[in-house]
Amino acid sequence: VIQRLAIVGLGLMGGSLGLAARERANVQRVVGCDPDEGARAAALTRGCVDEAGDDLAAAVADADVVALCAPVSELPVVLAELAGLAPQATVTDIGSTKTGVVAAVPAGLRARFIGGHPICGMETRGAQNARAELFDGATWYLTPLADTEPARLRDLHRLVAALGATPVAIDAGVHDRLLAVTSHLPHALANLLVVQAGEARIDGHDPLTAIGGSFRDMTRVAGANPRIWVDIFLDNREALASVLREHQRALGEVLTALEAGDAGYLARWIGQASGHHRRALAAQFDQRPEELYRVQVHVPDRPGVFAGITQALGAARINIEDFELHHFTPERGGTIELLVAGSEEAQRAVELLDAQGYGALAAPVLADDA
Amino acid sequence: VIQRLAIVGLGLMGGSLGLAARERANVQRVVGCDPDEGARAAALTRGCVDEAGDDLAAAVADADVVALCAPVSELPVVLAELAGLAPQATVTDIGSTKTGVVAAVPAGLRARFIGGHPICGMETRGAQNARAELFDGATWYLTPLADTEPARLRDLHRLVAALGATPVAIDAGVHDRLLAVTSHLPHALANLLVVQAGEARIDGHDPLTAIGGSFRDMTRVAGANPRIWVDIFLDNREALASVLREHQRALGEVLTALEAGDAGYLARWIGQASGHHRRALAAQFDQRPEELYRVQVHVPDRPGVFAGITQALGAARINIEDFELHHFTPERGGTIELLVAGSEEAQRAVELLDAQGYGALAAPVLADDA
Numbered sequence: 001v002i003q004r005l006a007i008v009g010l011g012l013m014g015g016s017l018g019l020a021a022r023e024r025a026n027v028q029r030v031v032g033c034d035p036d037e038g039a040r041a042a043a044l045t046r047g048c049v050d051e052a053g054d055d056l057a058a059a060v061a062d063a064d065v066v067a068l069c070a071p072v073s074e075l076p077v078v079l080a081e082l083a084g085l086a087p088q089a090t091v092t093d094i095g096s097t098k099t100g101v102v103a104a105v106p107a108g109l110r111a112r113f114i115g116g117h118p119i120c121g122m123e124t125r126g127a128q129n130a131r132a133e134l135f136d137g138a139t140w141y142l143t144p145l146a147d148t149e150p151a152r153l154r155d156l157h158r159l160v161a162a163l164g165a166t167p168v169a170i171d172a173g174v175h176d177r178l179l180a181v182t183s184h185l186p187h188a189l190a191n192l193l194v195v196q197a198g199e200a201r202i203d204g205h206d207p208l209t210a211i212g213g214s215f216r217d218m219t220r221v222a223g224a225n226p227r228i229w230v231d232i233f234l235d236n237r238e239a240l241a242s243v244l245r246e247h248q249r250a251l252g253e254v255l256t257a258l259e260a261g262d263a264g265y266l267a268r269w270i271g272q273a274s275g276h277h278r279r280a281l282a283a284q285f286d287q288r289p290e291e292l293y294r295v296q297v298h299v300p301d302r303p304g305v306f307a308g309i310t311q312a313l314g315a316a317r318i319n320i321e322d323f324e325l326h327h328f329t330p331e332r333g334g335t336i337e338l339l340v341a342g343s344e345e346a347q348r349a350v351e352l353l354d355a356q357g358y359g360a361l362a363a364p365v366l367a368d369d370a
Numbered sequence: 371v372i373q374r375l376a377i378v379g380l381g382l383m384g385g386s387l388g389l390a391a392r393e394r395a396n397v398q399r400v401v402g403c404d405p406d407e408g409a410r411a412a413a414l415t416r417g418c419v420d421e422a423g424d425d426l427a428a429a430v431a432d433a434d435v436v437a438l439c440a441p442v443s444e445l446p447v448v449l450a451e452l453a454g455l456a457p458q459a460t461v462t463d464i465g466s467t468k469t470g471v472v473a474a475v476p477a478g479l480r481a482r483f484i485g486g487h488p489i490c491g492m493e494t495r496g497a498q499n500a501r502a503e504l505f506d507g508a509t510w511y512l513t514p515l516a517d518t519e520p521a522r523l524r525d526l527h528r529l530v531a532a533l534g535a536t537p538v539a540i541d542a543g544v545h546d547r548l549l550a551v552t553s554h555l556p557h558a559l560a561n562l563l564v565v566q567a568g569e570a571r572i573d574g575h576d577p578l579t580a581i582g583g584s585f586r587d588m589t590r591v592a593g594a595n596p597r598i599w600v601d602i603f604l605d606n607r608e609a610l611a612s613v614l615r616e617h618q619r620a621l622g623e624v625l626t627a628l629e630a631g632d633a634g635y636l637a638r639w640i641g642q643a644s645g646h647h648r649r650a651l652a653a654q655f656d657q658r659p660e661e662l663y664r665v666q667v668h669v670p671d672r673p674g675v676f677a678g679i680t681q682a683l684g685a686a687r688i689n690i691e692d693f694e695l696h697h698f699t700p701e702r703g704g705t706i707e708l709l710v711a712g713s714e715e716a717q718r719a720v721e722l723l724d725a726q727g728y729g730a731l732a733a734p735v736l737a738d739d740a
Contacts, residue, residue: 119580119582129733136668139580171573174575177572178572181570182582183582183585185563185566186563190588191639191640191643192621193617194643194650195642196555196617196620197551197555198643198650200551202544203547207552208649209653212489214557214590214591218556218559218588220587221587222646223644234631237629241628244625247563247566248618248622250562251617251618254562255614255615258610258614259611261604261607269565270561270593270594272568272569273560273565273568273592273593275593276593279568280589283579283581284586298503307681310680311677311681314675322694323693363499
């Protein structure tokens, strides 16, 4: 059991870590440290920490675990100070890239350091928005060094699991190459796409006023959080550049096929995308993708319309795997898309909704992949 | 008023067009034509058409309007036959690209031809899934030729509006260049992204098992409908190739900045993406993006949980602009994200949900763009 946890940096992540540690992991005492008085006050008000101060030495002195939740760019300075200040503590961080942090760990700390990176949404900011559930079900990468003491990795692994996350130990460099593909590349493509469309004028038409669902889905993260993302891109520049070059190479192949009118290449390429898309769906829903059905319902755009629909499905014990509303106009309403598992459940959902006077339709998610 | 509409090709689009024409546009008689007996039966059963046959000449003979809803690759042959078969009719189509179709219109038909392209989701297939609401609120591009008779454009414009769509007249070439940016480029990037991640193995790790929300959003359309998309890519190859080359150029700039460690460039680039993302949001929701709030609620994963939430909001007359469920696990539940307009509405939503025992949080959608 961890007696004393010190959290350096009381933002959304640090605050949520404190809340989860207190509520779920039985940590006896959580001490926060932040130079910003407002952040300390918010963390105290929300119950993220038992005490908070601005003195690093005092905060970490007796800590069993020190979690660095400050901006990545400040970590090298903090790490250099820590070795002497917290002589017993296991030290970890939560930065989005790991190679740089690991390289900045001073020799005296290497046996006690384990990098960390919880993968969770950060749509809000600040300790005032902290919540203990933030890490629920999230993958939390742990990147021990070659000389990290195994018992420390074991204890941190247990703490992370107690917070509600799934700890996954991984080499720091592998982590960064993996995130370059799964996170940094999509962010870069979203930015490129929205800038290209936003800057274009096609015979007077502004493409951004003519976008559909696929464009919206692809640019949801575009332009998010410049302060954080410049650091992420730069910290991981080597892995990201390599991934971007691979994208350029593959794009070049598609361009060649396109210009040659090579229908066979394009069909194989889309087929390959379809196969990988299925695998990704299966991993996401713990369901065989063949079992997933999309139920579409056209509804008027008025308050309370969801209640009748979700109640009917709830009463019939039909579980909704995913739920999206495509908003059209107040005059015409919109379309609800429900994702349900199982053809029998999908059929029952359609019958229930039809009985409520909605024209519902069900189709296998993979129907279009044939 | 259009007396007689002939629909050539009774798939989802042709069937839905028939339904909407009968139910909404007061078309007197809708005649369908399809070589496939199953498609004809489905269209008749669903009430998409008054009669259906496999003889093109018989179907179009007395038509005021002929709508070609067959696969784009079959259009040149059908168009060549039509001039003599339907001497009075206005002829249109619904293909996703327009330059090729327009070029295939024979001289005898040019005064009567207007290309068309309704932008609407096609998650299902076949006349059995037809629905009159398919075109609700959708942009429906109309591409008249230089020699199209104005009265015919006016009448088709009215028909499209009566179906529930928003007609937008546009030059065929401009249409194709616009769609290359707003639709074909996102599809190509989604395919490239999922193939790159799906083919990669990083020290044994399969990236597709480690993806998060941004990756999922960006690859939702990946691998969709190879039969349709090979045709779209090839029909629009010139405009698409130009757009892909522009993407390569911009990507090259980002790569150069990345390798040079140019934080200023990256910050300006993300800022530019942020600005365009705001504009796109504003166009999507008819709301100033500053007015949009994201309300997050953590909920258990059990049937009926939506009902309590949506009822509470419905009773309080809080309108939900958008609704997404991020599914985690049956054990841990998931997070619902509601999009509501107005800070006061968002605050009321949080209070109502808190009162129901859910820990809800609200934040401006643009908070992270600062």
